[in-house]
Amino acid sequence: MAVKVFFNPASPQEAVRLMYEQPGRGAYLAGGTDLLCSPEWPDFVVNIRGLLATLAQEAGELVIGAAATISRIAAWQALSEADDGLMQSCARGFASEQIRNMATVGGNLASAVPSADFATPLLALEAQCVIQAPEGQRTIPLEGFFAGPHQSVLDRELLLKIRLPLPSAGVRTEFLKIGRNPGDIATINVATLLELECDKIQKARIALGAVAPTPIRAYAAEEFLAGKPASDENIQRAADLAREAVQPISDQRASADYRRQMSMVLTRRALQRCLGRNQ
Amino acid sequence: MSLRTRETIKLKLKINGEDNCFAILPGDRLSTVLRREGYLSVKTGCYTGDCGTCTVLLDGQPIVSCLMLAAQAQGSSLTTVEALAQGSELHLLQKAFLDEGAVQCGFCTPGMLLSALALLRRVPHPSEEQVREAFSGNLCRCTGYERPVRAVLKAAAATEESSK
Numbered sequence: 001m002a003v004k005v006f007f008n009p010a011s012p013q014e015a016v017r018l019m020y021e022q023p024g025r026g027a028y029l030a031g032g033t034d035l036l037c038s039p040e041w042p043d044f045v046v047n048i049r050g051l052l053a054t055l056a057q058e059a060g061e062l063v064i065g066a067a068a069t070i071s072r073i074a075a076w077q078a079l080s081e082a083d084d085g086l087m088q089s090c091a092r093g094f095a096s097e098q099i100r101n102m103a104t105v106g107g108n109l110a111s112a113v114p115s116a117d118f119a120t121p122l123l124a125l126e127a128q129c130v131i132q133a134p135e136g137q138r139t140i141p142l143e144g145f146f147a148g149p150h151q152s153v154l155d156r157e158l159l160l161k162i163r164l165p166l167p168s169a170g171v172r173t174e175f176l177k178i179g180r181n182p183g184d185i186a187t188i189n190v191a192t193l194l195e196l197e198c199d200k201i202q203k204a205r206i207a208l209g210a211v212a213p214t215p216i217r218a219y220a221a222e223e224f225l226a227g228k229p230a231s232d233e234n235i236q237r238a239a240d241l242a243r244e245a246v247q248p249i250s251d252q253r254a255s256a257d258y259r260r261q262m263s264m265v266l267t268r269r270a271l272q273r274c275l276g277r278n279q
Numbered sequence: 280m281s282l283r284t285r286e287t288i289k290l291k292l293k294i295n296g297e298d299n300c301f302a303i304l305p306g307d308r309l310s311t312v313l314r315r316e317g318y319l320s321v322k323t324g325c326y327t328g329d330c331g332t333c334t335v336l337l338d339g340q341p342i343v344s345c346l347m348l349a350a351q352a353q354g355s356s357l358t359t360v361e362a363l364a365q366g367s368e369l370h371l372l373q374k375a376f377l378d379e380g381a382v383q384c385g386f387c388t389p390g391m392l393l394s395a396l397a398l399l400r401r402v403p404h405p406s407e408e409q410v411r412e413a414f415s416g417n418l419c420r421c422t423g424y425e426r427p428v429r430a431v432l433k434a435a436a437a438t439e440e441s442s443k
Contacts, residue, residue, distance in 0.1 A: 002304070002305075002306040003305045003306030003348070004305060004306070005286065005305055006288060006305035006306075006348065006350040008350075008353075029348065029351070031346075032346045032347050032348065032351070033328055033343075033346050036308070036326075036345070036346045036347070036348070037326075037327045037328065037346065041306060044305075045305070045348065047348075047350070047351055049351050071340070095328075095416070096328075096331065096415045096416025096417075097341055097394065097397075097412075097413060097415070097416050098328065098331060098334055098341045098342050098343045098394075098416040099328055099343070099346075099416065101337075101340045101341060101342050102328075102342050102343070102346060102347065182415070183415050183416075
């Protein structure tokens with residue numbers, strides 16, 4: 001099994017055209033940290049490293065090129081100012097420095113691993129995915145991007161960029177993860193976002209990973225918190241609702257019961273930290 | 280257009296400041312090409328990005344060369360451990376590794392030296408925690424990391440003294 005042809009397209013449109021027109025099994029190649037670990041290599045690769053790496057601040061939103069590396073995103077000040085350090089905190093525990101210098105946000109999402117660390121903060125930030133298809137571009141919410149374990153809605157289309165609507169000023173966020181060590185794959189990860197007004201929760205976003213076939217949002221918990229005082233009781237109730245939203249499996253890293261229980265614990269802990277209460 | 284089979288690619292690459300041009304295959308890993316061309320400090324351990332023995336600096340940043348296709352490095356600038364010593368004069372980090380007894384079997388050492396070099400360029404006087412964090416992508420089964428960490432801190436302190 002060997003890669004027979006290496007393509008260096010000059011544009012995303014050309015990259016997609018190659019993927020649809022070339023015979024054999026093809027793959028987009030950016031960071032390579034997933035693709036080159038897989039036992040079966042494709043017949044041809046379409047290199048998009050460096051093609052989609054732009055970080056840009058546009059009207060009311062931040063735009064992350066799909067091939068931007070984890071390191072560059074972590075170092076992007078406009079982002080960490082806007083999201084209260086959410087993505088940066090997630091990136092800090094993302095594998096090792098070598099991998100962070102190679103792996104890309106687009107690859108992390110397109111691989112569609114249920115434990116993907118960048119999926120939960122981006123779900124909490126209500127990211128939009130811009131996708132290049134042969135007939136043109138379309139934009140879908142990240143919630144609609146994952147189809148199942150290792151499966152996204154992309155066929156041979158290309159994830160171009162992630163658009164993040166700017167959260168309101170004063171937003172509070174938190175990312176928490178359980179793994180054997182800080183850089184490990186997540187046994188479970190949670191991202192939370194709170195918009196507050198005078199100790200009342202205006203808006204809550206809660207996303208959980210590695211506890212369902214895809215990264216998920218805990219909608220019932222979010223809706224429960226909207227408009228409620230930020231009391232310990234309400235936070236606990238939201239955490240209980242998050243536990244009800246998950247459908248974990250047992251595997252070599254943890255049992256389903258453990259994941260269910262930790263969904264509640266991490267959600268509570270993350271929300272409390274958003275409120276400045278150290279738990 | 281039909282699928283051309285295993286056509287060779289001309290790879291232009293700056294390694295340790297010298298321009299190179301190699302004939303490579305589309306599926307060659309960067310680590311494979313480097314070893315084939317004589318940069319034997321680049322070890323290969325796992326081919327999954329876990330062990331970090333194939334660490335090189337790509338445009339100044341540590342990466343694992345096993346998870347990059349060589350063709351992707353077209354036009355880049357690489358640093359391997361071969362660049363550290365000036366003639367017979369060892370680099371400060373290499374000296375500190377020897378002085379502290381940080382080298383046991385030695386297999387992880389080149390990767391550790393490059394991770395440490397990248398760290399010291401970014402943070403000239405790191406804390407112990409920062410050194411440990413910088414080594415988190417370099418597995419070592421011999422030393423328990425104590426001596427390599429001490430060596431980096433020693434090299435950082437020595438830089439401070441020499442710049443006074």
